[in-house]
Amino acid sequence: MTTLRLADITFAYGDRVILEHLSLTVADGEFLVVLGASGGGKTTLLRLIAGLAAPTTGQIFFADEEVRAPSPQRGIVFQDYALFPWYSLRDNVALAVAKSEPRLSRRERRERAAEYLRAVGLGDAAAKYPHELSGGMRQRGALARTLALGSPLLLLDEPFGALDPHNRARLQNLLLEIWRAATPRRTVIFVTHDIDEALLLGDRIIALGSNPGRIIGEIKIDAPRPRSREDIITAENFRSYRAAIQACYCRRDDDEAVDGDGGGI
Amino acid sequence: MNLFITKTMRYLATAWAAVKELRRVKLWWVPMTIGIAILLELLLSNHDSQPATKYAYYRYLVFIALAFFLTLAVGAKFFPRWREKLLHISAFYTAVFLALNIYHLATQKFGLLPALFFPSPGRILEALVVDFRYLIVDCLGSSAKLLAWGYFTGAIAGFFTGIAVGFNKTAAYWVNPLTRIIGPIPPTAWIPIVLVAFPTTFSGGAFLIALAVWFPAAVMTGSGIANVPNAYFEVSSTLGASRWRQIFYVGIPAAMPSIFIGLFTGTCSSFITLMTAEMLGVKNGIGWYVNWQREMLSYANVYAGLIIIAITFYLLITLLFRLRDVVLVWQKGVIKW
Ligand SMILES: Nc1ncnc2c1ncn2[C@@H]1O[C@H](COP(=O)(O)OP(=O)(O)O)[C@@H](O)[C@H]1O
Ligand SMILES: [Mg+2]
Numbered sequence: 001m002t003t004l005r006l007a008d009i010t011f012a013y014g015d016r017v018i019l020e021h022l023s024l025t026v027a028d029g030e031f032l033v034v035l036g037a038s039g040g041g042k043t044t045l046l047r048l049i050a051g052l053a054a055p056t057t058g059q060i061f062f063a064d065e066e067v068r069a070p071s072p073q074r075g076i077v078f079q080d081y082a083l084f085p086w087y088s089l090r091d092n093v094a095l096a097v098a099k100s101e102p103r104l105s106r107r108e109r110r111e112r113a114a115e116y117l118r119a120v121g122l123g124d125a126a127a128k129y130p131h132e133l134s135g136g137m138r139q140r141g142a143l144a145r146t147l148a149l150g151s152p153l154l155l156l157d158e159p160f161g162a163l164d165p166h167n168r169a170r171l172q173n174l175l176l177e178i179w180r181a182a183t184p185r186r187t188v189i190f191v192t193h194d195i196d197e198a199l200l201l202g203d204r205i206i207a208l209g210s211n212p213g214r215i216i217g218e219i220k221i222d223a224p225r226p227r228s229r230e231d232i233i234t235a236e237n238f239r240s241y242r243a244a245i246q247a248c249y250c251r252r253d254d255d256e257a258v259d260g261d262g263g264g265i
Numbered sequence: 266m267n268l269f270i271t272k273t274m275r276y277l278a279t280a281w282a283a284v285k286e287l288r289r290v291k292l293w294w295v296p297m298t299i300g301i302a303i304l305l306e307l308l309l310s311n312h313d314s315q316p317a318t319k320y321a322y323y324r325y326l327v328f329i330a331l332a333f334f335l336t337l338a339v340g341a342k343f344f345p346r347w348r349e350k351l352l353h354i355s356a357f358y359t360a361v362f363l364a365l366n367i368y369h370l371a372t373q374k375f376g377l378l379p380a381l382f383f384p385s386p387g388r389i390l391e392a393l394v395v396d397f398r399y400l401i402v403d404c405l406g407s408s409a410k411l412l413a414w415g416y417f418t419g420a421i422a423g424f425f426t427g428i429a430v431g432f433n434k435t436a437a438y439w440v441n442p443l444t445r446i447i448g449p450i451p452p453t454a455w456i457p458i459v460l461v462a463f464p465t466t467f468s469g470g471a472f473l474i475a476l477a478v479w480f481p482a483a484v485m486t487g488s489g490i491a492n493v494p495n496a497y498f499e500v501s502s503t504l505g506a507s508r509w510r511q512i513f514y515v516g517i518p519a520a521m522p523s524i525f526i527g528l529f530t531g532t533c534s535s536f537i538t539l540m541t542a543e544m545l546g547v548k549n550g551i552g553w554y555v556n557w558q559r560e561m562l563s564y565a566n567v568y569a570g571l572i573i574i575a576i577t578f579y580l581l582i583t584l585l586f587r588l589r590d591v592v593l594v595w596q597k598g599v600i601k602w
Binding site (some may be wrong): 072084087088096130145 | 496497502515519
């Protein structure tokens with residue numbers, strides 16, 4: 001069943017076209033990865049889906065309703081963590097709980113918030129303020145806050161981009177665990193510029209070309225889960241997926257030999 | 266000649282050793298300084314330019330101080346925390362008592378300064394003690410009432426003006442030019458108008474103080490809110506926050522550091538306004554007392570009043586700093602000022 005549908009959307013800042021004629025449907029419970037180079041319009045795409053900006057032309061539908069404004073139905077984890085620095089981790093998450101479970105008392109909300117924090121391994125840091133936390137902890141906090149919203153659609157904008165490889169691997173596992181444990185599964189749109197990450201996480205990968213941003217390829221990843229990081233580098237099927245993705249960008253580079261932005265992948 | 270140099274060198278070495286020895290006994294610096302002050306007070310006779318006081322207030326003061334710092338120094342042997350504290354404050358209070366001693370010598374003992382304008386510490390203390398009840402209950406009480414009315418009215422009005430300007434374009438359009446024109450006028454410049462326009466000098470004074478606080482509070486609240494990164498509002502809107510929640514959960518907390526800067530500026534200018542208003546129109550309060558005593562040429566009382574003012578304002582500012590530390594724990598270590 002389709003939950004999200006982008007119907008021929010275009011987005012421009014003034015004369016500058018960022019996204020062009022982009023159409024896309026995402027199924028319920030799907031883990032979709034959007035892959036693209038920096039400055040390619042990935043964040044812009046997520047902002048449109050979140051309702052923080054409106055497409056110049058075209059429409060976005062979520063659960064058969066047109067997206068017009070931000071809603072807790074479409075939770076987003078921003079590229080830079082955007083936790084509120086004036087609240088402790090627990091209070092940051094409690095804000096989201098207040099929206100998803102409005103009938104709880106203040107104390108119950110904080111308890112629920114603490115549960116979400118424990119789920120991302122931040123149980124001990126609940127009373128801390130963002131400035132007291134490392135980058136990885138803040139990112140987990142932001143994830144916990146968005147999870148606490150209970151939104152059926154999760155938008156993740158390069159959430160692990162700023163982390164060291166060790167923390168990144170841990171958080172990737174954590175995200176997959178949380179996604180797979182929930183019934184019904186949430187729909188996830190995960191943005192990254194890292195092919196390995198895309199292969200590890202996605203049911204499907206959308207390759208986004210830049211200048212202007214549009215879909216230049218789409219690969220369905222049929223490999224069973226959990227996937228091992230080693231397989232992603234060495235196994236035969238992943239090699240062919242990788243080659244297919246790279247082919248999308250190469251083809252594009254040939255098309256417009258002068259402006260080979262997508263080659264950065 | 267050679268002998269002379271060797272001798273000098275030896276003296277210098279001894280002096281240096283003594284200095285090093287002094288550094289080792291830092292805990293005893295203050296008692297030692299006070300001890301010297303007491304010796305000088307007891308050994309030297311008073312200069313007759315300074316009128317005599319009824320009691321030897323200066324002696325009381327130095328003896329009490331001696332007892333206090335001796336207790337601290339002895340206690341430091343037993344409590345490591347006391348020791349740490351005392352080591353920290355030692356140099357400062359040594360300087361304080363040294364300065365007091367020098368002033369005492371210059372006035373009471375040698376009469377180097379004109380006695381009319383520079384009363385000895387003993388005379389200032391006498392003025393403080395004799396007028397204490399009047400200073401605290403009548404003068405300070407009256408000033409506190411005026412300051413509190415003006416300060417809170419101004420701070421609250423400034424806060425709401427700032428919020429309106431920060432969040433509402435129409436309010437900004439109408440109010441911003443007003444704050445820019447009225448704001449920079451020193452509140453005390455209004456005194457000639459306010460004193461005739463207001464029914465009582467109290468209400469006029471309170472209005473002036475309110476004006477003094479209102480301007481920085483409004484400007485800093487408004488600019489604090491205007492400078493909140495838009496990302497925070499976006500985040501809160503994806504969390505489903507309504508407009509009101511955005512104001513109370515994002516805008517105001519994010520603007521708090523800036524609001525406190527406004528309050529500090531406002532506090533300082535409210536003190537200036539309070540003093541000026543009392544000296545120029547309001548017929549009571551600590552500022553009026555200082556001015557009145559000056560007219561009567563009793564400078565010991567002027568100093569006594571100034572001491573009360575200094576202590577009070579110091580306490581109020583400290584209180585505001587504490588409040589800020591509590592409200593802004595979330596940015597501890599982020600911003601220092
Ligand atoms: N507010 C803005 N005004 C003008 N151009 C913008 C703005 N925000 C982003 N852009 C441009 O849009 C393009 C896509 O940005 P973005 O969606 O952030 O890319 P990505 O997330 O893939 O790195 C970039 O070239 C960027 O310069
Ligand atoms: Mg981006």
